Amino acid sequence: MKFVFSTIALILSGVFAGCASAPEPGLEAARRMILDGRAECVLVKDGRILAQESGGGVSPLLTIYETRKGDMADAVIVDKVVGRAAAAIAICGKARHVHGEVMSEDAAEFLKAHGITSGCTLPVPRILNRKRDGLCPLEQSVAGIDDPEQALAALKNKIESFRKNRN
Numbered sequence: 001m002k003f004v005f006s007t008i009a010l011i012l013s014g015v016f017a018g019c020a021s022a023p024e025p026g027l028e029a030a031r032r033m034i035l036d037g038r039a040e041c042v043l044v045k046d047g048r049i050l051a052q053e054s055g056g057g058v059s060p061l062l063t064i065y066e067t068r069k070g071d072m073a074d075a076v077i078v079d080k081v082v083g084r085a086a087a088a089i090a091i092c093g094k095a096r097h098v099h100g101e102v103m104s105e106d107a108a109e110f111l112k113a114h115g116i117t118s119g120c121t122l123p124v125p126r127i128l129n130r131k132r133d134g135l136c137p138l139e140q141s142v143a144g145i146d147d148p149e150q151a152l153a154a155l156k157n158k159i160e161s162f163r164k165n166r167n
Contacts, residue, residue: 024097030078031121034101043068045075058086058138058155065089082107082120083127085138088151091116102127104139114148137162 025047033039039052041060051068053060061079065072072093079086082100087107090098091114098111103120104127111118127136135143141158142151 024076024099027076027078027097027099030076031099031101034078034080040080042078043071043075044078045071050075057136058089059159061086061089062155062159065093069093081127082118083136083139084110084151085136085142085155087111087116088142088145088148088155091148092152106139110148113146 024044026044026049030039030042030044030049030052033042033049033052039054039060040056041053041064042049043051043064050071051064053063055063061077064077072090072095074094074096076097076099077090077093077095078099080101082090082098082103084104084106086100087098087110090111095116097117097119098107099118100107100120102122102124103118104124106126108118108120108123127139128134129136138155138158141154145151145154
């Protein structure tokens, strides 16, 4: 059994080259906030926690982007779950590094393609919906979009359509 887990870890390390976060000042404190349930997303810059948000999906990161966009430049984002949608937000905010407790392969590749380092605790092939029977609808909204600004616009449109359908 130990061999199987070691083999899987080795395979995933090839897929997620660089998934282990480099030592970043403030990263571990931000991770503890997430693991303790005090936040879902934390913004760290120069080793200081500048912002923290709670909520579901990408809304905590989107709130940070919309309220602290200037602070995101060259900062570290620590998020509970990072898929391509969250990666698009981080890229548009010009983050330097993104750490996800869970991160999809697509997110890691998207971040790398835009010069942003990333790390994760648990790499996954993709981010699933809440029922775990298909791809997350927010991930679907940005699938195949290589331009981060266009992906962010598609994400915001999808969120707006969710809000309209709830009312």
